[in-house]
Amino acid sequence: MGEARQRGGARPGGRSARVQVAVHRAVRELQAKGEPGELTVPTVAAQAGVTPSTIYRRWGSLAQLLSDVAAEKLRPDSEPEDTGSLRGDLRTWLEQYVEEMSSQPGRAMVRDVLGGNQPENAALCSTYLRQQFESIQARALARGETPPSTDVLLDRIVAPMIYRILFTSSVPEVEYFWRLLDDVLEGKPAAQ
Amino acid sequence: MGEARQRGGARPGGRSARVQVAVHRAVRELQAKGEPGELTVPTVAAQAGVTPSTIYRRWGSLAQLLSDVAAEKLRPDSEPEDTGSLRGDLRTWLEQYVEEMSSQPGRAMVRDVLGGNQPENAALCSTYLRQQFESIQARALARGETPPSTDVLLDRIVAPMIYRILFTSSVPEVEYFWRLLDDVLEGKPAAQ
Numbered sequence: 001m002g003e004a005r006q007r008g009g010a011r012p013g014g015r016s017a018r019v020q021v022a023v024h025r026a027v028r029e030l031q032a033k034g035e036p037g038e039l040t041v042p043t044v045a046a047q048a049g050v051t052p053s054t055i056y057r058r059w060g061s062l063a064q065l066l067s068d069v070a071a072e073k074l075r076p077d078s079e080p081e082d083t084g085s086l087r088g089d090l091r092t093w094l095e096q097y098v099e100e101m102s103s104q105p106g107r108a109m110v111r112d113v114l115g116g117n118q119p120e121n122a123a124l125c126s127t128y129l130r131q132q133f134e135s136i137q138a139r140a141l142a143r144g145e146t147p148p149s150t151d152v153l154l155d156r157i158v159a160p161m162i163y164r165i166l167f168t169s170s171v172p173e174v175e176y177f178w179r180l181l182d183d184v185l186e187g188k189p190a191a192q
Numbered sequence: 193m194g195e196a197r198q199r200g201g202a203r204p205g206g207r208s209a210r211v212q213v214a215v216h217r218a219v220r221e222l223q224a225k226g227e228p229g230e231l232t233v234p235t236v237a238a239q240a241g242v243t244p245s246t247i248y249r250r251w252g253s254l255a256q257l258l259s260d261v262a263a264e265k266l267r268p269d270s271e272p273e274d275t276g277s278l279r280g281d282l283r284t285w286l287e288q289y290v291e292e293m294s295s296q297p298g299r300a301m302v303r304d305v306l307g308g309n310q311p312e313n314a315a316l317c318s319t320y321l322r323q324q325f326e327s328i329q330a331r332a333l334a335r336g337e338t339p340p341s342t343d344v345l346l347d348r349i350v351a352p353m354i355y356r357i358l359f360t361s362s363v364p365e366v367e368y369f370w371r372l373l374d375d376v377l378e379g380k381p382a383a384q
Contacts, residue, residue, distance in 0.1 A: 063255075114306060114358055126359045155372065159355035160347035166306055167318045167354070180347065 022048040023055060027069045031105070039066075064116035070109045071121035080132050086140040086147055090181055093132065095174050098161060102171040110165055129158060148184050156184050208250075214240040215247060219261045223297070231258075256308035262301045263313035272324050278332040278339055282373055285324065287366050290353060294363040302357055321350060340376050348376050 026048035030039050041062050045052040059065040080093045100106045113121050133150045140147040148156075157180055164171045218240035222231050233254050237244040251257040272285045292298045305313050325342045332339040340348075349372055356363045 111306060111309075114303060117303075119361065122359045123361055154355065155352040156348070159351035162359070163346065163351035163354055166358075167314045169311065169315055 019048075019050055019054060019058070023050060023058075023065065024069050024072065027065065028073075031069075031108075041065075059116075061116060063112075064118055066112040067114070067116035067118045067121045070112035071124050073109055074113060074125050074128060076128055076132055079135050082139060086136070086143070086145040087181075087185055089136045089139065090153075090185070091178060093136065094157065094177055094181060097158075098171075098174045098177055101161065101165055107165050107171075110162065126154070129154065152184060157181055211240075211242055211246060211250065215242065215250075215257065216261050216264065219257060220265075223261075223300075233257075253308060255304075256310055258304040259306070259308035259310045259313045262304035263316050265301055266305060266317050266320060268320055268324055271327050274331060278328070278335070278337040279373075279377055281328045281331065282345075282377070283370060285328065286349065286369055286373060289350075290363075290366045290369055293353060293357055299357050299363075302354065318346070321346065344376060349373055 023044060026044045027039070029047060030043060039062070041052045041055050044062075044065070045055050048055075055065060059068065080089055083089050083092050101110060113125060130150050133153050137147040137150070157177060160180060161171070161177055215236060218236045219231070222235060222239060231254070233244045233247050236254075236257070237247050240247075247257065251260065272281055275281050275284050293302060305317060322342050325345050329339040329342070349369060352372060353363070353369055
């Protein structure tokens with residue numbers, strides 16, 4: 001993401017890029033304070049040192065800005081850890097993912113990325129996951145293991161977690177998702 | 193939902209209930225026109241014959257109003273069809289659900305219900321699904337069949353569909369989800 005996704009085709013290092021960095025940082029700072037009521041276009045503008053109209057012109061609405069910030073936060077900052085086995089790699093990745101996504105800020109991030117009518121931000125989340133799975137799959141193949149396909153991992157592990165984050169009041173512990181993973185890896189049908 | 197869920201504890205038939213009916217109807221009428229730009233608090237208020245401040249006072253924001261309307265639309269208006277078998281009941285239910293949810297208005301409905309920071313509306317969607325599954329499960333048990341649990345149906349069928357509606361640009365055809373259903377019913381592991 002970053003420079004390539006800037007609206008209006010801003011040149012890296014230009015004023016437009018500086019505005020984006022300042023406004024994104026302002027949103028993160030206000031979010032870190034944890035007062036949702038303080039997250040408005042005027043307070044973000046004041047914190048970033050720009051005018052509210054700059055934000056409206058560039059992002060259209062607060063929801064679109066929050067969606068962009070959430071998509072950037074959801075970009076993984078490292079490769080999935082190499083634990084020496086497919087099962088270990090997936091369990092470790094899943095533990096971190098469940099911990100991050102089921103936290104209060106994680107749930108807000110998932111909701112934010114879907115807001116503002118910007119399906120490309122939501123699609124980006126899937127792309128990031130596909131890239132993480134491709135790393136794990138490539139390492140597994142190099143070890144002579146047979147990894148599950150990305151569609152199977154999305155349908156059987158990621159989708160149930162995201163569904164529960166969005167549509168239910170409590171998200172199960174990681175053990176629940178590890179069992180779903182075991183069912184996939186061992187080719188077992190799900191418990192009825 | 194309906195009367196029982198009204199904000200402010202309005203009595204059925206009172207002014208508050210009439211305002212809710214008129215405002216919900218106005219949103220549906222404007223949505224049916226299909227011009228998203230026309231869906232604003234002032235246009236909804238004008239269509240419903242109330243003042244914008246009535247809407248802000250009662251719903252707080254357009255997103256919260258749209259979430260309420262979407263939750264009401266998502267309430268099933270009938271029992272799942274009885275086809276004479278568990279497999280038939282689930283396939284028929286799934287066909288209708290995929291058709292409804294993957295349509296443009298269906299996708300908008302899923303996004304709307306998640307907006308406005310009203311997790312109780314999202315939770316209501318899960319509750320409606322649980323009720324539909326309970327009908328199908330009860331009929332299956334009465335026939336001597338062994339139905340899958342609701343958690344299995346949510347994780348294996350509903351979650352993958354909702355995930356694809358929200359996070360990918362295209363939703364697979366019903367045949368894809370019928371295969372997921374077959375895997376569950378036949379106790380087969382998912383294709384790798």
